[in-house]
Amino acid sequence: MPVGRRPRRSARPRRRRLAAPIVAATLLAACSGAGAAPAGAPAAAEAPTPAGRAAPTLVVLFTVDQLRQDYFTRFERQLTGGLGRLWRGGAVFTEAYQDYAVTETAPGHASTLSGRFPRSTRILNNRLGVPDPNMPLVGSQATGASPLRFEGTTLVDWIAARDRRSRALSVSGKDRGAILPIGRSRQSVFWYDGTTGRFTTSRYYADTLPTWLTRFNARRLPQGVAGRVWMPLLADTAYAEPDSVPFEAGGKSFTFPYALPADSAAAAQVVAGTPWMDEITLAAALAGVRAMNLGGGRSTDVLAVSLSTTDAIGHRYGPDSREIHDQVVRLDRALGAFLDSLYALRDSTRVVIALTADHGVTGFPELTRARTGQDARWVDLKDAIDRTQQWLDARGAGGTAGIALASGMLFVDKAVLAKARVGPDSVAAFFAAAASGVPGVLRVDRAASLATADTVRDAIARRWLHMLPPQAPIAAVVTLTPGSLWGMPGGSASHGSPHDLDAHVPLILYGPPFATGRYDQFVRVADLAPTLARVVGVPPTERLDGRVLERAVASH
Numbered sequence: 001m002p003v004g005r006r007p008r009r010s011a012r013p014r015r016r017r018l019a020a021p022i023v024a025a026t027l028l029a030a031c032s033g034a035g036a037a038p039a040g041a042p043a044a045a046e047a048p049t050p051a052g053r054a055a056p057t058l059v060v061l062f063t064v065d066q067l068r069q070d071y072f073t074r075f076e077r078q079l080t081g082g083l084g085r086l087w088r089g090g091a092v093f094t095e096a097y098q099d100y101a102v103t104e105t106a107p108g109h110a111s112t113l114s115g116r117f118p119r120s121t122r123i124l125n126n127r128l129g130v131p132d133p134n135m136p137l138v139g140s141q142a143t144g145a146s147p148l149r150f151e152g153t154t155l156v157d158w159i160a161a162r163d164r165r166s167r168a169l170s171v172s173g174k175d176r177g178a179i180l181p182i183g184r185s186r187q188s189v190f191w192y193d194g195t196t197g198r199f200t201t202s203r204y205y206a207d208t209l210p211t212w213l214t215r216f217n218a219r220r221l222p223q224g225v226a227g228r229v230w231m232p233l234l235a236d237t238a239y240a241e242p243d244s245v246p247f248e249a250g251g252k253s254f255t256f257p258y259a260l261p262a263d264s265a266a267a268a269q270v271v272a273g274t275p276w277m278d279e280i281t282l283a284a285a286l287a288g289v290r291a292m293n294l295g296g297g298r299s300t301d302v303l304a305v306s307l308s309t310t311d312a313i314g315h316r317y318g319p320d321s322r323e324i325h326d327q328v329v330r331l332d333r334a335l336g337a338f339l340d341s342l343y344a345l346r347d348s349t350r351v352v353i354a355l356t357a358d359h360g361v362t363g364f365p366e367l368t369r370a371r372t373g374q375d376a377r378w379v380d381l382k383d384a385i386d387r388t389q390q391w392l393d394a395r396g397a398g399g400t401a402g403i404a405l406a407s408g409m410l411f412v413d414k415a416v417l418a419k420a421r422v423g424p425d426s427v428a429a430f431f432a433a434a435a436s437g438v439p440g441v442l443r444v445d446r447a448a449s450l451a452t453a454d455t456v457r458d459a460i461a462r463r464w465l466h467m468l469p470p471q472a473p474i475a476a477v478v479t480l481t482p483g484s485l486w487g488m489p490g491g492s493a494s495h496g497s498p499h500d501l502d503a504h505v506p507l508i509l510y511g512p513p514f515a516t517g518r519y520d521q522f523v524r525v526a527d528l529a530p531t532l533a534r535v536v537g538v539p540p541t542e543r544l545d546g547r548v549l550e551r552a553v554a555s556h
Contacts, residue, residue, distance in 0.1 A: 053513060055537045057350040058295025059155070060342070061181060061304045061528075063112055064331065065105060065174070065311035066495065067357035068319060069094070069504045071328050078238060082335025083328070086355050091514040091552035096507035098359055099524040100466040101477065101498040102407045106130065107467075108358025108525070109180035109306060113154040115529030115544035117466035122151040123180060124467065125407040125496075130176045135202040138209055142195045145175040146204035147184045154183040155529050156302050158538045163299045169292060170304040171199070171285040173277050177306030177358075188288065192281065197222045197268030199284050212291030213284070221280045222271045223264035230258040230274055232326045233333075241322040247364040248317045250490050256322070273312040275330040281307055282338040295346045300536050306358075307331065318363045318493040320371075352511035352535060356525050362501045363493050368483040376483030377440035378491060381405060384434035391430050395420040403427065403475075407496055408486075409468075410476040424448070428476035440484040447474045463498035466545070515554045523549060 072079070072087050079087060086092075098108055100117050106129030110121040118124055128149060135146040156168045168187040172178035178191040190199045190213060198217040200209065209217075232239060248254035260267045260274065271277050285305045288294065294301045310327055317323035342351070362368075365376035385405055392402045402416030410431055412424050425448060432444040445453075445461065447468055453461035464477050482499050485491065495502040507525060513535040526546035533540055534548045 054350065055300055056352045056511070056513070056535065057297065057300060058346055058352075059300060059302045059532055059536060060351060060353045061112060061302070061532075062335070062353070062355040063109060063177065063181065063304070063306045064355070064357050064506075065177060065306060065308045066314040066359060066361050067310050067328075067506060068360040068501075069096070069357075069506045071324075072506060075325060075328055075332075078234065078329050079332045081332040081337070082339050083332040083355075085336060085339065086353065086508045086510045089516055090353075090355075090508040090510035091516060091519065091549075093507040093519045093521070093523045093549070093552075095520050096356070096505055096523045096525060097500070097503045098505055099463055099503065099526065101460070101463040101479070102409070102467055102496055103359035103498070103502040104407065104496050105174065105311065105358050106176045106180060109177055110150060110183075111526050112356060112358075113156065113181045113302075113304065113529050113532070114152055114183060115155075115526050115533075115540060115546035116152060117526055117545045119466055119469045120152060120545060121183075122149055122469055124409070124469075124472075126176065127406060130179045132202070132204070135204040137193060137202050138200050138206065139198070140193045140196050140200055142193050145179060145191075145202050147179045147182075148204070150180060150183050152183065153541055154181070154185065155532055155536075155538075156182045156185045156187060158533055158540050159300050159302065159536060160185070161541055162538050165297065165299040166301055167292060167294060167299075168302040168304065169285070169288045169294055170306075171281060171288060172306035173272050173281050173308030174306065175202075177308055178304075181304040181306065182302070188292065190284065190288075192222070192272060192277070194269045194272055197265065210291070212287060216284055216287045220264070221283060222268040222277075225260050225271050225274065225276045226264040226267035227262045228260050228267075228276070230260075231256055232322065233329055234326070239322045239325055241320060241325055243322045245318075245321065245367070247366050248321055248323070250492075254317065272308065273316065275309055275313075275327050275334075277309045277312075278307045278331055279334045281305065282334055286338060286341055289342065289345065295351065300538075311361075314361045315492040315494065318367065319361050320363055320367065349512050352509070352513055352532070354528055354532060355506060355508045355510070356528060357505035359495045360500075360502045360504055361493055361495045362483060362485060362497065362499070365483060365485055366489070372483075374483045375439075375481065376485075377481070378487050378489050379438065379440035379480055379484050380486070380488060381435050381438060381441075381478065384431060384438060387434045388427065388431045392416070392420050392422065392427070395422055403431070405478070408478045408480075409474045410478070412473050412475045414473055424473075424475040431476055435478060440480050442479045442481045442484075445477050445479070447472075447476060450477075460498045463503070509549070509552055513554055514552050519549075519551060521551070 106126045107118045110123035130145040132144045132146040135144040159166045170178045170189045173192045175191045193200045313327045368376035397420040402413045404411045428446040450465045455462035530546045531549045
């Protein structure tokens with residue numbers, strides 16, 4: 001669906017360099033309030049269990065990092081495992097979107113089980129996601145992490161409010177992929193630490209690892225990939241994509257086969273960029289289900305699994321590569337094996353499954369130009385930032401950094417602006433004039449003007465409005481032209497824009513409570529949490545941005 005199309009209401013069966021410290025300091029100071037949704041958000045609705053059906057004992061969320069919606073249609077005939085099972089047997093929303101502007105991993109995961117946009121969760125990008133040096137990892141010197149920037153609640157909290165026996169397990173290859181789906185809840189949350197080759201957690205959750213995870217780590221599955229060679233799973237004729245595209249991988253090592261290091265420690269450090277990482281993550285999740293007896297009692301438990309490999313491979317080789325094609329096929333097989341094992345442990349009639357993605361991806365601008373004729377570019381606004389800072393200095397900023405650009409958002413230090421006797425609107429106006437003429441820049445919007453935009457006809461404005469918390473120290477936002485990316489030639493395929501290539505994601509609901517079929521109504525990933533709350537039979541405990549997907553809930 002083109003980004004400017006009016007959302008339908010009916011249904012049928014980059015990577016920018018990291019921001020300066022000003023960003024974290026000013027944003028955290030300004031956005032530390034309560035996480036309630038802005039006025040006008042739909043009120044939390046009562047969520048009765050559909051009549052005549054027992055509440056599920058296990059809710060499973062699969063979030064596949066960077067899984068684009070079109071991968072299902074492109075590779076449909078070859079999806080014979082878990083992805084294929086969900087695609088053909090679930091309630092499939094073909095027009096689902098992360099309906100906000102900065103489509104990065106942290107905001108995407110924060111929206112899945114919260115039912116809220118980044119303006120409400122306060123998770124604005126990866127940089128301002130889970131890094132927390134005050135919460136060191138257990139048994140590792142890697143960067144600490146916690147959900148302390150996350151505001152509000154999630155499905156896990158809503159269930160626990162009804163039944164304190166309920167438990168949750170969240171597992172991912174990334175810290176933000178494990179932490180943010182369940183918000184601030186101190187449950188069992190684990191992610192892969194490539195520096196040690198083990199799954200771990202942070203002191204926010206525990207001081208030691210549970211026995212079952214220690215035993216799982218002792219199996220040394222990441223180290224076991226040493227010396228393995230990644231070759232295409234299918235015959236060469238099964239792949240339409242050429243295996244000879246030099247824009248991939250920075251022009252270095254961009255053709256099959258790919259051999260992993262023979263040294264086990266070195267292999268454990270790079271396994272996250274290979275298809276075997278998803279298999280290892282699913283194995284860790286299954287071990288946790290068994291050890292915790294998750295879904296085996298009378299309460300409703302939650303399992304959140306974030307699978308990160310598609311993102312790593314998509315960044316390196318792009319969405320049109322043979323590598324990403326093979327990765328999706330391998331993910332399909334791994335997910336099928338997991339579902340078979342899960343259903344051998346639990347009554348499938350008491351399990352509900354949701355699958356979505358945190359974002360999509362935009363391919364290399366050079367390939368976009370060659371294949372479509374579109375004027376896609378690499379974009380760097382350093383000159384515009386420097387000119388704006390010089391303008392501030394001339395007005396008395398005294399050489400102190402007063403602005404920083406991150407993920408297309410122009411952050412301002414209000415103390416510096418006050419010293420220079422200029423307001424955020426004046427800074428936004430000067431920066432907009434400097435940045436608007438740069439090739440690859442589609443538009444620069446003042447943050448203050450978004451509230452009065454036509455958010456039905458102007459989807460870009462709507463997505464930015466869903467992005468920015470009230471009172472956030474953000475003066476302006478930049479949207480690149482479709483197909484353009486932040487960075488310099490030779491960079492990675494990436495995401496983070498309000499355009500549909502980054503925002504359009506799969507959303508599939510699977511299990512007895514859901515009516516199988518295709519639904520082409522415009523929906524948001526924020527609609528997932530209230531829908532799962534409905535089938536579980538718990539009310540959200542706060543106002544949400546999402547709404548129940550009524551047509552998909554059988555016997556509603």
